[in-house]
């Protein structure tokens with residue numbers, strides 16, 4: 194079969210949530226039973242049509258398949274599950290007699306129902322997007338169902354736009370899946386690959402029959418360690434794509450490889466070459482997170498298109514078009530030498546960035562011209578393709594504008610702040626270390642006088658409707674600063690009184706003043722900006738609005754101290770102040786591309802260090818620095834992990850090492866699979882670490898014991914993600930399991946995570962049970978000593 198040439202400019206995908214979160218509104222109205230399925234469908238179609246019209250206006254071809262057909266009601270991996278009719282056994286009743294699952298059924302998979310938990314949600318590679326994990330067992334049905342893909346293609350075709358249906362590829366689908374509960378212990382979903390590939394052959398045939406000229410299969414898992422091993426010559430990817438390419442009836446095939454370097458990192462381009470040789474019409478490479486394919490591996494590209502993902506889709510900075518064009522020109526020479534074609538694209542789907550800088554109303558004046566959100570990135574792709582094909586002069590204006598903006602950014606006063614740089618340059622190793630843990634322990638025991646098995650919470654208390662509406666009213670200017678402050682103080686006083694009444698040992702202020710544990714810090718540090726409409730889908734109908742780190746970071750004034758010291762003044766109990774750690778602040782923001790992340794992390798760390806000094810001065814002797822994102826930034830390839838863990842741990846230590854011995858530093862990490870980073874967690878050198886543990890029934894305590902973890906540890910004794918109250922007996926049982934492997938003198942009793950998403954009724958009861966179970970455990974312990 195002779196190969197098709199891919200359009201010169203395209204994007205791998207576009208934000209699905211809608212410029213004004215139209216999809217969120219449509220979905221939530223439907224789930225609340227305010228609208229029927231037809232209404233939801235119509236709203237989704239209108240949103241897609243508007244998006245496609247916008248993309249066409251920006252310059253993507255309406256009929257050459259350069260428009261991505263990547264819409265998903267909830268999640269692209271769920272859509273692959275639907276296309277494969279791979280309904281997990283525990284949801285089997287939702288499938289029709291022909292095995293397919295409809296929209297209503299798919300929403301049950303996504304959201305659960307009275308009797309079933311939804312599919313597990315997990316982070317999509319190293320992003321903040323969460324996908325729904327397929328559950329595959331020995332006999333999970335696998336049967337092609339191209340109906341939704343065909344219907345969508347046909348609907349847009351009838352409207353004059355030719356989309357390129359997009360689907361997670363077969364290898365990635367199975368690598369992203371987990372073994373269904375009840376499958377044999379050594380069952381690996383990948384053993385179902387042949388069946389999945391056969392289903393894809395059928396799906397391709399159905400799309401070809403509907404007239405789709407191109408289809409896009411995303412294979413991002415081939416950039417992870419495990420997937421990469423399958424993407425070298427002679428391995429699985431080669432045979433899978435030989436089969437798919439040999440399908441007699443199929444559209445032209447684009448295979449995308451975003452999020453890193455696919456296959457052997459020492460041989461960038463090798464995977465693209467082998468896919469082309471297998472018969473794939475167009476292969477993509479991520480030139481932002483992945484390495485530039487090298488000439489030696491491009492020889493196999495004859496007749497194929499290489500789609501160069503040169504526009505960053507994970508961050509919001511304006512592209513340096515001049516250097517990009519140079520890179521593209523060099524690459525094209527090599528690709529042409531091999532008999533191939535070069536096209537321009539994005540590094541991944543643009544789903545990770547907001548829609549449009551033009552919708553921003555509150556950004557500081559200097560910022561908009563430095564930025565590119567999805568729409569601006571589409572224009573960048575088009576400009577680069579034009580420059581590549583019509584010559585640099587054809588895009589001289591665009592290049593000059595980008596150059597000027599980049600120059601302004603580099604020279605802007607806040608970009609590099611001498612005082613911040615000097616402070617960083619003068620750091621010595623001593624700034625990263627406290628005295629030894631035992632000395633600290635003695636000082637803290639004297640200062641704090643805590644009981645055995647101290648009880649505490651992770652920081653936030655329920656964010657009630659009242660708290661959220663007061664914040665909204667304050668933002669909107671309908672209540673003034675004084676009224677808002679008065680409201681928050683009352684709320685804090687209530688939270689402190691409740692904790693006293695419940696008999697908790699270490700109290701917190703409850704975080705009522707914080708909209709979000711990262712955004713609140715970004716708002717109070719110099720160097721960050723807030724968007725007004727920069728929403729990015731997090732999962733399903735949920736979106737977050739990451740802050741933008743644009744300059745050197747410092748802390749102009751103490752900001753958590755007033756709230757925390759006010760709360761502490763209301764009680765005689767030991768009091769714990771709450772901060773968010775440097776890695777988490779960066780992980781949940783858009784970060785700089787003009788400085789290594791490690792430099793930004795140390796700047797944030799110093800800002801936090803200042804806050805800690807002020808908290809200490811205000812008499813706060815326990816301070817928690819949350820790092821729930823430490824693990825999520827872990828690089829996808831193991832060869833990069835040591836370096837990352839080195840600087841990330843250092844930044845935490847820099848933030849906390851100014852504390853005196855008697856100040857007890859806590860940290861919190863809300864996940865339990867941390868076997869691979871246990872060394873790093875130990876190296877944080879926190880006096881007390883709280884972790885998630887209830888769902889895995891304290892499994893982690895054994896790992897900790899085997900490791901020899903010697904400092905304070907609070908494995909969560911109740912799962913705050915579920916709206917149910919754990920009984921005293923349940924909590925007691927988990928405490929007992931923990932006591933089975935850990936020393937009673939190091940054990941803390943706390944929930945898994947913060948309580949801000951919970952209601953007061955359940956929180957009160959749950960914490961009462963936690964305290965009662967702890968009191969009972971203490972008396973057993975004192976009897977046995």
Ligand code: MET
Pocket residue numbers: 651652653710771819821861863946947948949
């Ligand atoms: C995602 S971790 C949350 C920690 C924070 N202190 C809270 O309690 O909400």
Ligand SMILES: [Zn+2]
Pocket residue numbers: 651821861862863945946947
């Ligand atoms: Zn947490």
